[in-house]
Amino acid sequence: MSTLTETPLTAPARPRRARRLTPLFFARHLLRLAVSLAVLVVASFAMIHLIPGDPLRQMLGPTAPKQLVDARRAELGLDDPLPTQFAHYVQHVCAGDLGTSFFSAQPVSDLITQGLPNTLALAVLATLVALLAAIPLGVWAAVRTHKGRGRATEAAFTTLTGAAVAIPEYLYGLALLLVFALGLRLLPPAGMTGPASYVLPVTALSIAPTAMIARMARVETLRELDTDYMRLAQAKRLPAWRLYAVHLLPNTLTATLTLGGLLLGGLITGSVLVENVFAWPGLGQRTVEAITQKDYPVAQAMILVYGALVLVVNFLVDIVLGLLDPKSALSAATHQEG
Template identity: 80%
Template sequence: MTTARASRALRPLVRRLLRLVVSLVVLVVASFAMIHLIPGDPLRQMLGPTAPRDLVDTRRADLGLDDPLPVQFWHYVAHLCRGDLGTSFFSSRPVADIIAQGLPNTVALAVLATLVALAVAVPLGMWSAVTTRRGRRRGAGTVFTTVTGAAVAVPEYLYGLALLLLLALGPGLLPPAGLTGPASYVLPVTALSIAPAAMIARLARVETLRELDADYMRLARAKRLPARRLYAVHLLPNTLTATLTVAGLLLGGLITGSVLVENVFAWPGLGQRTVEAITQKDYPVAQAMILVYGALVLLVNFLVDVLLGVLDPKSALSAPDRQEG
C-alpha cells in the first residue's frame, strides 16, 4: 500500500519532468529557427557593406554559416550538449561569459520586483476585501478595482520612463541608469513591480473574500479572537496559497519582461545584450539569450507546480491522478 501510494505521488512529478524536457527540446529548436528566419546577413552587418566578397565568404565558411541549416542545427545541439554556447560574432567573447555577467542582475531585478509586489499587494488586497465585504464601502471597492485594473494594463517600460522623468532626470533623487549601488534598484524594481502588484492585489482580494466566509473563519470569529490573530494566523496562510502560485508564474514573466525596463535604465543585465544581439544578428548570443529566458520561465513554472503540489495536495499537480482513479 505504501509503495502504491508513493508511486501515485511521484507520477505527477515524473509527468511534469517529462513535459519540462519536451518543452526544453522545443525551445532549442525554436531558438535556432527564430534567429535564422530573421532576414539579413550577419556577416555584412559585422564586416560592413563595403567588405570584399571574398572576405565575407571566407568568414562565413569559418563560422559554418554556409552549411545547410540541418548541419548548422546539429552543430548547435552538439555544442549545447557540451555546455558550449558559442562565441559572439561581434565581441569574440564566449557567450557563456556574457550570460554569466548579466544573468545575476536580471534575476535579482525580477526576484526583488516579485517580493515588492507581494509585500504591497497581499496586505492591500486583504484590506480591501475586509473593508468592502458584503457591500460595505462600495465606492472604495470600485476605486480599488478601477485603479488596479488600469495599473495592470500599462506596460512596465512606460512606468520606467515616467519614473525616470519624475524622480531621476528632473529632481535627481535617484540614479537614472546603471548599477552603482542599492539606490540603483529602486526605479527599475518599482517599474517592474507595479503591474504584478495590481494583479496580485486583485487576486488576494478575491481569495480573501472567499476565505472570510469559510467555516474555520466563522469559528474563529465566534471565539472572539483578536483581529491580528484572526487575520495573520488564520486568514493569511489560506489566502497565500493561490497568491503565491500566481506570484511564482509572474516571476517567470518578469524575467523575460525586464528586457525593455533594463534598456530604459541601462541596467547591466541580459536585456541590453538581447536587443543588441537580435538587431546585429549575432546568432550565438541571440540564440543563447532566447534559450536562457525560455529555460528560466519553464523552470520557474515547474518549481511553482511542484511547490503547489507540496503545499496543496488538491492542486492541479495531483489532479490527473485523481481523475485517473
C-alpha cells in the same frame, strides 16, 4: 449560551484529507519540462534564422569583399544546410558551449555569466516587493468590500489595479526616470551604482505584478471570509491581528504565492525593456544589441536562457504547490489527463 461560542477553536485551517504525491507526479512534470526545453531549442534556432538580413554583411560592413564574406561564412559554418547547422547547434548546446559573439569575439557563456545575476536580482526583488505590498492590500480590500460593503472602495480598487496591469513596465520606467531621476534628482538615472540604483527599475517592474497579486488576494480572501471556520473565529471575537494573520492569511497564500511564482518567470523576460531604460547591466541590453546586430550566437543564447528560466521557474512552482497542497496538485493533474 450559544453553542457556537462554546465550541473551541482548535485549528485555523479547514480540514483536508491528506494525499501523497506519487513518483508519477514528479516524473510527469520532469517529462513536461524536458519536452518544453527541447521545443525551446528548436524555436531558438528557427527564430533567429527568420530574421531578415545577412549578419556577416552587418559585421564586416557593406563594402567588404565578397571573398572575405564567403570565407568568414564558411569559417562559421553558416554556408552549411540548415539541418547541419541545427545538428551542430544542438551538439554545442548539450555540451554547454553557446558559441562566440560575432562582434565582440567573447564566449557567449561569459556574457551570460556577467549579466544573468543582475537580471535575476531585479526580477526576484520585484517579485518580493509585489508580494509584500499586494497581499496586505488585497486582504484589506476584501475586508472593506465583504458582503457588498464599500462600493466606492471596490470601484477604486478594481479600476486602479486594472489600469496598473494594463500599462507596460517600460512606460512605468520612463515615467519614474523622468520624475525621480531627471526631475527631482533623488535617485540614480542609470547603471548599477549601489542600493539606490535598484529602486527605480525594481519599482517599474513590480507595479503591474502588485496589482495582479492584489486582485488575486482579494478574491481568495473574500472566499475565505465566507467559510465556516472564519465565521467561528469571528464569533470568538478574536483580536483583528489574530483573526486575519493567524486564521485567514495562511489559507489565502497558496494561490497567491503560486501566482507570484509564475509572475517571477514573466518578470525575468519582462525586464528586457526596463533594463534598457535604466542602462542596467543585465541580459536585456545584450539581447537587444544581439537582435539588432544579428549576432546569431548571442541572440540564440539569450532566447534559450530566457525561455529556460521561465520553464524552470514554472516547474519549481508546480512542485512547490504540489508539496504545499497535494490535493489541489493531484486534482489539477487528474483534470489535465482527462
